[in-house]
Amino acid sequence: MNNKLNEIRRKISFLRSEMLRAEDTIRKLVDRNEECTVAALEVMAMRTALLVLISERNRLGGRERLLDVDEMLRLGLSR
Numbered sequence: 463m464n465n466k467l468n469e470i471r472r473k474i475s476f477l478r479s480e481m482l483r484a485e486d487t488i489r490k491l492v493d494r495n496e497e498c499t500v501a502a503l504e505v506m507a508m509r510t511a512l513l514v515l516i517s518e519r520n521r522l523g524g525r526e527r528l529l530d531v532d533e534m535l536r537l538g539l540s541r
Contacts, residue, residue, distance in 0.1 A: 467519065470515055470518055470524070471519065473515055474512065474515050481509070481512070487501050488501045
């Protein structure tokens with residue numbers, strides 16, 4: 463089960479990085495006043511996939527505590 467949990471965590475991490483890249487693309491498109499529907503739909507699909515992965519991780523007992531803003535700033539995790 464640890465291998466499955468680690469695999470899910472890797473997928474979640476990869477998906478998060480892909481979402482950040484897609485969101486950056488959307489920002490650039492919006493800044494240039496260009497169409498961003500396709501990129502936005504991709505982000506929405508990634509979010510759906512992320513929710514499925516998180517549910518699976520939680521089902522396997524891999525719950526992780528969410529950090530509050532102060533903890534994120536202390537760890538340097540803010541954007």
